[in-house]
Amino acid sequence: MKIRTAKYIVKEGILNVYKNKLMSLASIGIIIASLLLFGIFLLIVLNLDHNTRALESIPQLEVFCNYNLDETLVGDVEQAIREDERISEYRMVTKKEAFNKLKEKFEGNEDILEGYDESFLPVSFIIKLKDPRDSNEIKEKFENMSKVESVECPQRSIELISKASSWIKVISGILIAILLVISIFIISNTIKLTVFARRKEISIMKYIGATDWFIRWPFIVEGVIIGIIGAVVALILSGYGYRALELRLGNDIVSVSMGFFEMLKFRDVVLVLVLFYSFLGAVVGAIGSVVALRKHLRV
C-alpha cells in the first residue's frame, strides 16, 4: 500500500466516525461497558494472583500474643514455642518491628498512623513447622493459651485464595469470551448501518475497480478509532474506580494489619490495563467492521 492511499484511508475513516456521530457514540458506549466488565475481572484476577504469591512467601504460622503482655509473660509464650518439638524454628516480631512493617504498608500516607505508636500492636512469633500437617493441632494448642490473642494460619488462606482464583479465572475467561462476541456483534451491527447508508458508494467503487481492501480499510479504521476511544474512556473510569477502592481498603487499618489482603497499586496494573483495553478495543472494532462489510462487497 502506498502512503497516499494510507492517508486517504485514515482520513476517510476519521470522517466516517465524525459523520455517523450517533452510531459512533452508541458503539463507543458498548465498548466501554464491555471493557469495564472485562477490566473488573482482570483486576480481580491480578489481585488474587498477587496475594497468593505474597502469602506463599509468608511462614506457616504466626502466633500473636495479647498486646498488653509484659516481657516475662511474652517469655512464657516463647518458652512454650521453644519446647514444642514439632516446631523447627521461630522468630520473634517485636512491637517496634510490627509498627515499622505497618508504616511500610502505608508508605505514601503515613499520616494515617499519626497519634499511634507501637504499643497498640502485639508481639508475635513466626514459627515454622517440621511437618505442615501439624498446623491444625498447633494452632489449637496456642489459641487455648490465655496469653495468646490469635494464631494466623496463612496456609489456609493460600489454599482458599488459589482455589477461588482458579475458578474466577475460568469464569472470567468464559464471560470475557461471551462479552467479546456480543460486542463484536453489536459493533458490526452499528457499522452495518453506516455501510448500508453507503452501499451505493461501495458498489460504485467496485465498478470503477477498487479492490475489496481499498473499500474495507476506511471502515476498519472507523472501527478501530471507535474501539480506541472506548478503551481510553474505559481506562479513565477504571482508574478512578480502582483508586476509590484502593483508598477505602487501604485506609482500613484492621484489614491491613491482619496482613490478609493487599491490593496492588494502580500504577502496577495500569500498563496491563492499557495494553488489554487498547488491544481489545481495536480488535473488536476491526472485526466488527469486517463482519459488517462481508455481504456488501459481493458485487
Add this chain to the structure above:
Amino acid sequence: MVEFRNVTKRYSNGTVALKNINLKIDKGEFVFVIGPSGSGKSTLLKLIMKEETPTEGDVFVNGYEVSAMDMYDVPYLRRSLGIVFQDFRLLPNKTVYENVAFAMQITEALPKEIRRQVPMALALVGLSKKANAYPAQLSGGEQQRVALARALVNNPPLLIADEPTGNLDPETSMEIMRLLCEINHRGTTVIVATHEKSIVDMLKKRVVALDKGVLARDQQKGIYTNEDKNSQIYS
C-alpha cells in the same frame, strides 16, 4: 478484445437470459447491442464486467478469461474497462473533479498523473468549467458526461455503456452518442446497449440484436429495425 464462446446464462431463479451466444468484437469497433426489454442486453454487458458469471461457455475480455477469473482479479479487469450506466452513478458528496480523480486514486496513481489526466478527461467531455460543481448541481446530460470522463480517465481500451441515454432527452442523448463516437475514433473500443432507434439508424454502426436471449442478428453498418422485410421484429 471481447469474445463470447457458446455462452449461456441462467439466473438462479431459472430465467435463461442468454442462450448459446457466440460473438467476437475486435479492437477499435463500435457496437450497438439492441433488443426488446428483457432480451438480455444488460446480462451480456454484466458478463463482460464480471458482475455475473456464465452458466456455460467462456467469455474473454482484454486478454482475461473472465468466465474463469478469480474474484481477487476482478478489480484489475474493471480498471481495464470504462463503465457507464443509465443512472450515472456519481458519488454525490464529491465534486466533478473529485469524482473523476477518484477513479485514478483507487488505482494508486501518482498525484502528478491525476492532476494531468483529470483536466484532460473533463476537457474531452466539455466540462472543464464545472470541475468544482457537485453532481446535484448538474443536468442529467452533464452528469452523464462526468461519468464518461470518469470511465475514460484511466485510458481503458474498452468502454461499456448500458443505456447511457436512457434518462436523457433526445437532443442530449445525441450529444452523448456523438461523444461516444469521438471516443471510439481515438481508438477505444465501445459497446453500447440501447433502445434509441433513431440514433442507431443514424450512426450506422455494427448492430448486435438480441431476442429472448438469442443472438438474432449481427450486422455491420446496421440499423435498429431488421432490414429483412418479411420479419419486422423490432418496430
